[in-house]
Amino acid sequence: MKQNAAQPASPAALALFGLRLTALVVIFLGGVILTQVAQIGSGAGFIVVGPRVFPTIVGVGILLLGVLFFLRVTAKPDQDLISEVTAEEAATDWTTILLTSLSLVVYASLLKPLGYALATGLFFPVVSRIFGSQRLRRDVFIGITLGLVIYLSFTRILGVRLPAGLLAGIL
Amino acid sequence: MDVLTNLLNGFASALTPQYLLLAALGVTLGTAIGVLPGIGPALTVALLLPLTYKFDPTGALIMFAGIYYGGMYGGSTTSILLNTPGESASVATTFEGFAMAKSGRGGAALATAAIGSFVAGTISTLLLTFVAPVMAKFALLFQPADYFSLTVLAFISVTALVGKSLLRGLTSLFIGLFIGLIGIDVLTGQPRLTFGMPELLDGIDVVVVAVGLFAVGEALYVAAQIRHTKEEILPVKKGVWMTREEWQRSWPAWLRGTLIGFPFGALPAGGAEIPTFLSYTIEKRLSKYKEEWGKGAIEGVAGPEAANNAAFSGVLVPLLTLGLPTSATAAILLVAFQIYNLQPGPLLFQKSPELVWALIASLYIGNVMLLILNLPLIRIWIKILEIPRTLLYAGILVFGTLGVYSMANSFVDVMIMYAIGVLGFFMRRYGFPVGPTILGVILLPMAEAQFRRALSISQGDLSIFVTRPLSLALLLLAVGAVLLPYLPALIARIRRKPVQSGRIVFGDGQED
CATH class of the missing domain: 1.10.287 (Helix Hairpins)
Known part of the structure; x- marks a missing residue:
């Protein structure tokens, strides 16, 4: 010691x-x-x-x-x-903490301009990567699915407002 | 009987298709999320709060009770198969449960946990049915001074009895009080501790604090060490059932666990943590099979799991009748009430009897549903354990952000939530329990309002807190709660024996 x-x-x-x-x-x-x-x-x-x-x-x-x-x-x-x-x-990996915090801030600031679905589709694979996931394609797929499913079910079924962003015309 | 009529009415409304569906949804979601490693009922409810903003209050609360119950059932699965308790109340289960799973008896451990939870849940809900209305009547006698002393008792007992250090518990509590003070003072309209930020005038929403502390804080904490931990899921070889001998050894433990769990849950002493450890100790002492302890004694799973579930019904007694949450998870349930502008307390039983009784009836129904979900379908839940933790915690961050962002689409709210998440991370890192913080945030408005009311009644005379017998009794209990952990050391000193440990510890205070 x-x-x-x-x-x-x-x-x-x-x-x-x-x-x-x-x-x-x-x-x-x-x-x-x-x-x-x-x-x-x-x-x-x-x-x-x-x-x-x-x-x-x-x-x-x-x-x-x-x-x-x-x-x-x-x-x-x-x-x-x-x-x-x-x-x-x-x-403890301090880099992981720093990168995660940074990506959270970026995620929050992209929610409005990009829209909820896109921002989430981007954030999920990035953070999974920071946490050590090696399968980028799978993570991107999950992220985009998650973003779309949440966006559609919240805005259409639950009646909660979320920003559409770039996909405003499509969704 | 008045109670029976009320309960039957409750069943009549809880058995409508809509509420049955919500209860089923709640217990399923609760189990699914509770089964995820490291996630307990508090975090589960906090994450799912936003799903119910548009529900009617009764439906939403039925769902939350289901989530809470499901989270507890799911948590026992993780404790037994992964040795990863989702909250401190499941820590006692891991000792014998994981040992049983290692020796190939995971199926029996899961069965005794599920059936024991069902037995305890049903008996304790029955107790709740009869105790709560009496308590609500008694609570009508409470005056502002008594309420203030009651909040003091809740603050002190949760910080003093739970967690390793009184100093760190109190610091955590005071940080919560500080967060609770931010915003405009309701009585005088003066902005307080807002640092000149207009966004803070309305105060920090409790949901923001809860999601930050529990979801983001926990995710960051796990993420920091994610590359250094490897987990192994133990397979369940035989079916999930028990032999005749295991039944015989389990049922007395279930009953004892229930009898320990319910009253301790009802006391302001941190919910299920103390009774689960107490049940574990008692079972160990009473057991005829002492040589099995540490290698997988079934009583060591049956007792604590029963105590854990019984404590939940116990926790509901002060929560529904006094508006007093006695654990972090109960505090989050209180938030769920407040979202719908419902203030639990003695008047809740008079103002919204339909809601209260439908909720209590749904507890009986939820328990039956959970037994069905957890015995035959256990293999499906075990599959959930195989989700990689990288994806799991990324998902928690997504859902936590969603919960806060969907309230008002506010960037500032999300940033405050992240900041509180970072606070939660450092608190976990440096051994500060997070439970007292959320309790402080939630109870501060009540404590301050009642303090002010009491002093305007007494015209500024502070002695009102010690001259009213009820208030004095509550304050004395608070003093007792501070001294209790030091009692063994004190007795040893009086008897001039060597002191073994300075302070008893009831669990580690990591409730999330």
């Missing part, structure tokens, strides 16, 4: 770094909430419990929990948690 920790990119070091960063993010969130609370107007008339009470409690709570969590990953480390996260870190 000690030798591993010395290398900058070892799972143990990454896990610890990730946990500490998480604690800092929680603390930061608490701070952000408290600065936002200051901007909440008090509202007209007399109210026993104003609109700031609950946000203040939540903001202070998150701040305190963040500080406590920071202590649990620094001064008084929670070894169970750290070894658990280390094991997960070793098995």
Whole structure:
């Protein structure tokens, strides 16, 4: 363990770094909430419990929990948690996560211009590929079928609106 | 009998072709999706919410109850054959169930799970039928202060009893409270925590949070490790049935599981997780065949599966009569109610008795349907297990996006949902349970409204929460829930024995 920790990119070091960063993010969130609370107007008339009470409690709570969590990953480390996260870190492909998130954003922004069916037909094989699927033709076929079936059944049978996009004249 | 008349009316409407069809559709979809590895009832209901936007409320809720039930039946199949529990309530089933499947007795394990679920489901629905109306009458006595204390009890017990760390559970809860606060304050009309974004004025829809946390969060979490995990489906060699001896060993376990599951489900303590583990422990202690444990003891499947199903009817008691979800899955069912502007609570039984009783009647019917679906047709469901996981999780992303996008065709909603999905991914990565978050989002409005009401009645005097006996009792229970996990360590210290573990853990809090 000690030798591993010395290398900058070892799972143990990454896990610890990730946990500490998480604690800092929680603390930061608490701070952000408290600065936002200051901007909440008090509202007209007399109210026993104003609109700031609950946000203040939540903001202070998150701040305190963040500080406590920071202590649990620094001064008084929670070894169970750290070894658990280390094991997960070793098995995680960050590229997969990044590419998946990116393709989700692209998918969402293409829904309107391309239409639901086409965007889905495109997204499905791409994401399957990112997840490690090797059979592109099958995935494209499934994706397009899925997109068309969902589009038609939602708009025709369930009465839910979805964008037709490029296929507006055909579907 | 008042209850019987109501129940008969419920059956009369649940047995109409339209509702029978919806119940059948619900249990089939529920089983099909529940059987997929790593997917439990909460995720199943969250994914299928958008399918029902245009249904009438009774039909939609009948379908959801079917999906929930089906998801539980399907989940046991995955636990037994794949060792992959879809939710923490099925974890206890995997211990003996997977061991049985490995030694070639998968068929018997599946049979005891399905029949046990049926027995437990039927008995506990019967209990629900008689307990719920009484509870609804009692709930009419609740005043705002009591309601607030009740939400506190639900918050605390779910975070304290479920999951490995109180600190992380509370953090998760508070993040949920934060998300729940975003938007215009109903009482004063002031925008809160909207960061100047007009899209956030209406608040973040609970469906957006549920789909993000459960569907996208889970998909990202699995995707991150997808190249490192290999799964093997164990074949079911003989038929799905039990020998005489297996019957004899199963039925006492089913009954005990039911009796443990129902009351624990009804308490605000996180649904089915605690009773399933409790049933597992009790069966292990009572068993005459101790040498079989770990190698496939049938009681270890029969008990927890019965407890799991019985807990669902138990969960419905506070959900229908108080509007209080006691687990993440129940919270998502509450969302289903709210989509139709129905507020579960004591008044639901008075305002919409047709709906409540048709729903309860459909639970009896759904159970019968599931028994038929799961015994003779089990091989079809096993085929679903063979869908490659790459396609499966790509599909979950497609359906999750569809669920949120179809609400209002809004790009912003989808982006918020993805952001919450990324949050859900990191929470899973760093050991934060996601259940308390969804509970926080859903219960925050109720907690705040009742807190305000209570204090305007008492004119700002906080002591109202401890001077009303009911409220005080609920708060004391909450304190008890925090202390309970530390109890063994405390007793050991008093007796000056070496402390074995600091805190008991009831399951891992991964409810999805």
